[in-house]
Amino acid sequence: MLALIPQIQRLAAQYAADTVAVRRHLHAHPELSFEETNTAAFVTEELKKLGLQPQAIANTGVVALIEGQPGGPTIALRADMDALPILEANDVPYKSTNPGVMHACGHDVHTASLLGAARILNELKGEFKGSIKLMFQPGEERLPGGASLMIKEGILENPAVSNVLGQHVFPHLPAGKIGVRAGRYMASTDELYLTVRGKGGHGAMPEMNLDPVLVAAHIIVAAQQIVSRRSSPKIPSVLSFGKVIANGATNVIPNEVYIEGTFRTLNEEWRDEAHQHLRRLCEGLADSMGAVCELEIRRGYPYLENEPQLTARVKAAAQEYLGPENVVELDQWMAAEDFAYFSQAAPACFYRLGTRHEDGRFASSVHTPTFDIDEQALATGPGLMAWLAIKELQG
Known part of the structure; x- marks a missing residue:
């Protein structure tokens, strides 16, 4: 089995320039969530070049199957395809040609990596038993999340998937390294929309009014005790009003104050309980001050759980492929990812792909106008993903 590593690394290096070209094409032509029509068409054509039979799913999603020798399980590999409503500030040849839309979260890297992995796996399909399901997902950046729609349409069935692997760019790590964490890794996310209504009027006559600004200020401050005093210190939680x-x-x-915020945690039971506490606090505090507060909670993605045994195998396989010094442990992260839906439906592992240059370049965070990557990461991502899939299939 280990004898395959040099072969995979050779193929990854051989196809690296093509993978970079694919990434640059995608970066230059970004599309927003659930609008990835051209991206899906591009992915479909690339898969057809390999002799695969891609199919549409969740409208702008794409799924294809690489079938190895009969008798093995099915492993799913996932990449998201959508971009963000950000005006790119990078001055590069592959800069976005769609003003105000940018691949600022690395989904172009994810898609290019999975296409590169597909190329490698398709060439090596005589070397493994089982199948590899390639999942190119729309709408990661927008509720309800493309992962949830793909699951509803049966992407984890026919054939049934044993586990799901996904990777995500990570500018805090240099290219050539990856990060992993077993167990609860990323948070759930809920959007909060509050309207506090009172009675407006002249600021010099507060006694004639019912000041919703004062009420809103009390709500914003008091709501923090839900995290600091209602939640167990053992459960990470974040409540922010932005x-x-x-x-x-x-x-x-x-007459009124409008507030938006987010609540995130790593426990679904506490998540539901916190929603109730927050609603009682907002409505009750407003009522006690003579005002009205209407709270809308838009439930977002669940927390992301990396199945411990699968993650341990991924870590060991990555150490074989990259060397132990290039595989690091990650901290919990209170950002959210709709890959969490896959992690709630099947054993899953979501790991991070280093994209920063060793000299400090390409260190801008995701979701910023200056995000970019050291494209040496594309020499790591496709081959590693191919190796992880083959290793899982062989058990």
């Missing part, structure tokens, strides 16, 4: 609109003036108290 948008507050009180559209009055220096001498005008508005």
Whole structure:
């Protein structure tokens, strides 16, 4: 089995320039969530070149199957394809040609890597038993998340998937390294929308009004005790309010205040309980001050669980392929990912692909206008993903 590693590495190096070209094409032609029509068509044509039979799923998603020798399980590999509503600030030849839309989260890297892995796996399909399901997913960046739609349409069935692997760029690690973490890794995410209604009027006559700004301020401060005093210290939780609109003036108290925020945690039971606490607090505190608070909670992705035994195998296989010094342990991260839906439906492992240059270049965070990668990462991603899939199939 280990004898396959040099062969995979040779193929990854052989196809590296093509993988970079694919990534640059995708980066230059980004499309927003659930609008990935051209991206899906491009992926479909690339898969057909390999002799595969890709099919559409979840409207702008693509799925294809590489069948090895009969008698083995089916492993799923996932890449997301959508971009973000960000105006790119990079001055590079492959800069976005779609102003205001950018691959600022590395989904172009993920898609190019999976296409590269497909090329390697298709060439080596005589070397393994079982099948590899290639999942090119739309809409990771927008609720309800393309993963949930693909699951509803049966992507984990026919044939049934034994486990799911996914990778994501990580600018905190240099290219050539990956990061893994077993167990609870990423948080659930819920969007909070609050409207606090009172009675506006002249700022010089507060006694004639019912100030929703003051009520909103009390709610924002008091809500933090849900995390600090209602939650177990053993359960990571984050409650943040990032948008507050009180559209009055220096001498005008508005009629209402609009607030947006997010709640994240790593425990589904506490998540539900926190929603109840938050609703009671917002409505009750507003009522006690003579105002009204309407709270809408838009339930987002669940927390992401990396199945411990699978993750241990992924870590060991990655050490074989990259060397132990290039595989690091990750901390928990309170960002969210809709790969979590796959992790709730099947044994899954979501690992991070280093994309920073050793000299510090390409260190901009994801979701920023200057995000880019050291393309040496594309010499690592496809081959590693191919090796992990083959290793899992062989058991």
